[in-house]
Amino acid sequence: MIELLRTNDPVTLSFVESLLKDAGIGCFVADTNMSIMEGSLGVLPRRILVEQDKLEAARRLMIDAGLEDQVS
Incomplete structure (x- = not known):
């Protein structure tokens, strides 16, 4: 799986x-x-991973939703 954001x-x-x-x-x-281990302070980011063959479609979806600055 590949990191989307x-x-x-x-x-x-x-x-x-x-x-x-x-x-x-x-x-x-x-x-x-x-x-959770760090106490939910928001210090450690979480990552959304998608399958490699779906990565481009997922990126396009994020851009269309106005999240282009979030996409890896």
Whole structure:
């Protein structure tokens, strides 16, 4: 899996997960447990990963949603 974006913002994470799900693109949120271990202070960002063959479609979706500055 390839990193699509990295953020500390839980709203952005939820929004992106929802967009990807609606588009039929599977994703995995990495580093959730690390975020919990550091006390949920928002210091450690979480990453959204997608399958390599879906990466371009996912990037296009993020750009269309106005999140081009978030895309890796």
